[in-house]
Amino acid sequence: MKLKKNIATSEAGFVFNPATGDSFAANPLAADILARTKAGQEAAAIKADILEHYDVAPGQLEKDWDDLLAQLREFNLLD
Amino acid sequence: MLLSATRPRLTVAVTGLNATDSPGPGVAVIRALRETVDFDLRVIGLSYEALEPGIYLRDMVDRTYQLPYPSAGTAALLERLQYIKEQEDVAVLIPNFDAELFNFIKLEPQLRALGIRTFLPTLAQLEARDKLNLPAFGAAHGLHVPASRPLLHAGELLAAAEELGWPLVLKGRYYDAAVVHSLVQAEQAFGRLAGQWGVPLIAQQFVAGQEINIAGLGDGHGRALSVVPMRKLTITDKGKAWAGITLEDEALLALARRFAEATKWRGGFELEIMRAATGELFIMEINPRFPAWIYLTAAAGQNQPAALLRLALDLPVPMMDGYAVGKMFVRYAWDLITDHTQFQQVAALGEL
Amino acid sequence: MKLPYERPTLRKLTAGMPNKFGPRAGARAVTALDGVAVAELVARFGSPLFVLSERQLRRSYQAAVRAFGTRYPRVQLAWSYKTNYLNAVCRVFHQEGAWAEVVSGMELEKALGNGVPGPHILFNGPGKRRADLERACEVDAVIHLDNADELHLLLDVAAGRARRPRVALRVNLDAGIVPQWDRFGFNLENGEAWQALGRVACSGRLALVGLHCHIGTYVLQPAAYGAAATKLAALARRCAQELHTAVHYLDLGGGFPSTNTLKGAYLPATDTVPPLDDYAEAVAGALLGAGFPPDELPLLVLEAGRALVDEAGSLIGTVLANKRLADGRRATILDFGVNLLFTSFWYDHHISPTREFSTAAEPTVLYGPLCMNIDMLRESIALPLLAPGDIVVVHKVGAYNMSQWQQFINLRPNVVLIDQAGQPHVIRAAETLEYLQQLEAVPAHLL
Numbered sequence: 001m002k003l004k005k006n007i008a009t010s011e012a013g014f015v016f017n018p019a020t021g022d023s024f025a026a027n028p029l030a031a032d033i034l035a036r037t038k039a040g041q042e043a044a045a046i047k048a049d050i051l052e053h054y055d056v057a058p059g060q061l062e063k064d065w066d067d068l069l070a071q072l073r074e075f076n077l078l079d
Numbered sequence: 080m081l082l083s084a085t086r087p088r089l090t091v092a093v094t095g096l097n098a099t100d101s102p103g104p105g106v107a108v109i110r111a112l113r114e115t116v117d118f119d120l121r122v123i124g125l126s127y128e129a130l131e132p133g134i135y136l137r138d139m140v141d142r143t144y145q146l147p148y149p150s151a152g153t154a155a156l157l158e159r160l161q162y163i164k165e166q167e168d169v170a171v172l173i174p175n176f177d178a179e180l181f182n183f184i185k186l187e188p189q190l191r192a193l194g195i196r197t198f199l200p201t202l203a204q205l206e207a208r209d210k211l212n213l214p215a216f217g218a219a220h221g222l223h224v225p226a227s228r229p230l231l232h233a234g235e236l237l238a239a240a241e242e243l244g245w246p247l248v249l250k251g252r253y254y255d256a257a258v259v260h261s262l263v264q265a266e267q268a269f270g271r272l273a274g275q276w277g278v279p280l281i282a283q284q285f286v287a288g289q290e291i292n293i294a295g296l297g298d299g300h301g302r303a304l305s306v307v308p309m310r311k312l313t314i315t316d317k318g319k320a321w322a323g324i325t326l327e328d329e330a331l332l333a334l335a336r337r338f339a340e341a342t343k344w345r346g347g348f349e350l351e352i353m354r355a356a357t358g359e360l361f362i363m364e365i366n367p368r369f370p371a372w373i374y375l376t377a378a379a380g381q382n383q384p385a386a387l388l389r390l391a392l393d394l395p396v397p398m399m400d401g402y403a404v405g406k407m408f409v410r411y412a413w414d415l416i417t418d419h420t421q422f423q424q425v426a427a428l429g430e431l
Numbered sequence: 432m433k434l435p436y437e438r439p440t441l442r443k444l445t446a447g448m449p450n451k452f453g454p455r456a457g458a459r460a461v462t463a464l465d466g467v468a469v470a471e472l473v474a475r476f477g478s479p480l481f482v483l484s485e486r487q488l489r490r491s492y493q494a495a496v497r498a499f500g501t502r503y504p505r506v507q508l509a510w511s512y513k514t515n516y517l518n519a520v521c522r523v524f525h526q527e528g529a530w531a532e533v534v535s536g537m538e539l540e541k542a543l544g545n546g547v548p549g550p551h552i553l554f555n556g557p558g559k560r561r562a563d564l565e566r567a568c569e570v571d572a573v574i575h576l577d578n579a580d581e582l583h584l585l586l587d588v589a590a591g592r593a594r595r596p597r598v599a600l601r602v603n604l605d606a607g608i609v610p611q612w613d614r615f616g617f618n619l620e621n622g623e624a625w626q627a628l629g630r631v632a633c634s635g636r637l638a639l640v641g642l643h644c645h646i647g648t649y650v651l652q653p654a655a656y657g658a659a660a661t662k663l664a665a666l667a668r669r670c671a672q673e674l675h676t677a678v679h680y681l682d683l684g685g686g687f688p689s690t691n692t693l694k695g696a697y698l699p700a701t702d703t704v705p706p707l708d709d710y711a712e713a714v715a716g717a718l719l720g721a722g723f724p725p726d727e728l729p730l731l732v733l734e735a736g737r738a739l740v741d742e743a744g745s746l747i748g749t750v751l752a753n754k755r756l757a758d759g760r761r762a763t764i765l766d767f768g769v770n771l772l773f774t775s776f777w778y779d780h781h782i783s784p785t786r787e788f789s790t791a792a793e794p795t796v797l798y799g800p801l802c803m804n805i806d807m808l809r810e811s812i813a814l815p816l817l818a819p820g821d822i823v824v825v826h827k828v829g830a831y832n833m834s835q836w837q838q839f840i841n842l843r844p845n846v847v848l849i850d851q852a853g854q855p856h857v858i859r860a861a862e863t864l865e866y867l868q869q870l871e872a873v874p875a876h877l878l
Contacts, residue, residue, distance in 0.1 A: 013427075014420070014444075016419055016423070021419075022443060023419055023443075024442060024443050024444060025423070025426070025427035025441070025444055026440070027440050027441075027789065028437075029436075029437060030439035030441055032439075033439050054433055055434065055435055055436050056436035060436075065439075067438065067753075067755055068441075071440065071755075071759070074759040075441060128446050129445070129446050130446040149698065150697050150698055150699070152698060152699035152701060152702045153702050154701065178697075185702060231609050279609070422444070426444035426446070427442075427444055
């Protein structure tokens with residue numbers, strides 16, 4: 001997953017795409033994933049961390065991860 | 080300054096912040112309220128959409144909360160208002176949209192229990208002035224309204240035209256209208272309006288003449304405490320007033336007073352009047368709330384929103400006599416500047 | 432202890448409304464029905480599962496009796512079988528005192544089987560066959576005549592019988608609402624009804640005991656019932672004066688709405704549906720003002736169905752899968768579809784989660800499990816972030832679903848009734864393949 005460089009994320013979970021003017025609200029987990037991605041963390045590390053801290057099965061997380069990627073693509077936020 | 084320090088603080092919530100090209104009355108109501116000499120006001124905006132301009136008028140609106148759409152019903156609305164009441168000490172709430180009135184009127188007792196006062200017409204008054212009921216309303220109260228009849232099928236158009244004459248005004252159940260001059264036109268318009276708004280349609284007698292609007296405030300006991308008539312000078316392509324002027328005409332004042340007396344109207348109202356060439360006054364439509372041009376009443380010397388605030392609080396309001404005749408308003412467009420972070424706050428969290 | 436998980440999701444911010452705001456406005460979890468935990472019901476009886484509340488059935492019945500009975504001295508409810516003819520449901524209403532309103536030979540037998548005396552069965556419907564009429568005569572049910580052919584068939588059936596069959600005339604009339612239902616019964620305004628009444632009276636073979644009309648379904652205007660009652664009462668008075676026949680009862684039919692919101696309605700039904708008291712007020716006012724001598728007031732019969740049973744029914748189901756559609760919309764597949772929730776074609780049912788979620792919500796298309804394009808329960812609904820295995824409850828599904836359900840692609844599930852002490856009872860067992868096939872026969876050459 002590679003976010004577009006100029007995407008702005010805020011602590012409150014807001015995402016702003018300066019190229020299109022669109023704003024988004026991320027739920028807490030999505031906001032956390034985006035922040036870590038922007039900070040350069042690898043997907044595998046983020047997922048491992050989520051599995052360690054959250055009550056979720058690895059298979060479910062993989063499905064939801066793919067779904068998040070689909071949303072980011074749909075919203076034009078990925079490179 | 081000294082005065083404001085001694086005035087009691089009061090929090091008022093107002094809807095209808097959509098001061099767009101077909102404006103809601105909220106911003107004008109707030110502007111008039113801000114001129115009250117009775118209170119030191121804190122104004123809470125209540126909005127339905129994140130881009131209602133009033134939200135971003137920060138010197139007029141201290142804070143805005145989003146409301147669920149009227150279609151979500153009274154339970155959702157009450158829950159939201161309870162939350163808002165926990166944040167803000169709202170004492171009076173002034174709704175300004177036709178579509179939301181049903182819910183606010185239904186919730187009146189619950190709002191009162193929460194400590195939020197309103198000053199609204201009754202449900203029976205609201206329904207009586209509905210487009211479909213207007214002929215019965217006129218007949219019951221001896222008020223001139225254009226002759227009309229409901230239409231369920233296009234087959235009834237010819238009979239309607241024979242009764243009401245050409246041209247004929249066809250009105251959609253909720254919105255939209257067309258003036259038609261022939262059966263062919265009428266059938267086309269019927270198809271369009273019925274397709275969009277369902278049946279019944281309303282076939283109305285066409286009345287030619289001069290359009291006049293009257294803003295009024297009824298005390299609920301049959302008295303119109305304030306009446307200010309206005310003629311539109313220019314209109315937008317949506318038919319909304321762009322400029323208007325206050326009129327002096329005893330017949331108009333008498334009509335509005337008779338309306339308030341006959342209906343015991345409670346709250347703000349607007350009568351849309353057509354003055355025929357004969358001088359006869361027809362009530363074309365009755366809006367159960369203040370119009371968007373309501374600030375003109377304050378500017379002309381009868382501040383109707385400020386008076387309504389007092390009525391809601393059970394404070395006495397004297398009959399208002401005299402207003403500046405020839406006082407004009409000219410509406411203007413203005414680009415407010417804000418930032419995406421503010422938009423995000425409203426759009427995502429429903430508060431700003 | 433790990434943190435509760437909810438899938439990561441983004442919502443585009445638009446000028447329109449946020450779905451929910453603040454910590455208090457999330458969809459409320461419904462964890463129990465009539466005091467029984469939803470999880471326990473699913474563990475014991477499976478999913479999907481229809482649940483009926485006996486307490487609510489009785490409460491709705493008593494409320495209807497109270498609404499009409501406090502305004503008019505002689506009132507009788509006739510339970511509309513087609514709305515839900517599970518025997519346990521019918522018997523609750525019969526225990527409460529309801530007669531039966533049936534619309535086929537099958538329903539007639541059901542009512543008899545539930546112990547309803549023949550004279551307390553009102554037989555409606557446009558499709559009665561000769562055998563149905565004979566059976567109705569045999570048990571002395573009241574036949575509500577629908578059309579002239581049926582009248583003549585019944586005259587034929589009645590010939591030579593010791594006891595005159597008891598009949599009521601079904602009348603359709605203009606009650607000021609659209610659409611005007613004119614396909615059932617004899618029209619009042621064009622004189623057809625009066626003509627038929629004359630024929631019934633002068634035949635000497637039939638006993639006219641009632642007049643019936645049913646003006647529509649989900650009628651939101653109480654005044655329309657008042658108008659219908661006025662016209663029916665005038666017709667009854669005319670029968671007495673000109674035909675010297677006293678009409679014992681006026682049956683105003685049913686059609687009273689429940690508080691389910693119709694698709695396309697602007698405001699929710701919980702706010703706009705008039706209380707039953709308004710209907711009762713309109714009907715009682717019309718009848719009391721119709722000029723009947725006080726000791727000759729006709730019995731008022733009502734064929735309430737939906738208003739008595741809708742609220743008592745719930746449908747429990749489970750999320751099977753989530754997916755994302757080509758246009759980016761979220762879709763959720765449930766283990767029940769239009770095969771069980773027939774009323775989703777015209778209602779926006781209220782659907783609750785059964786555990787707590789955060790306030791995040793995503794507009795979702797709700798699909799059923801059928802491999803069939805029509806199986807869509809809702810085009811868009813804001814639901815919390817449901818995961819596979821999550822359980823949901825659909826509310827107010829008691830009317831029509833348990834009689835119009837389809838045995839299509841899937842078998843029909845258990846139906847339980849929770850009694851007034853909070854004990855669940857299976858009142859219709861989940862179907863099996865054996866049950867499905869028991870009436871089939873395979874010709875020898877295919878074995």
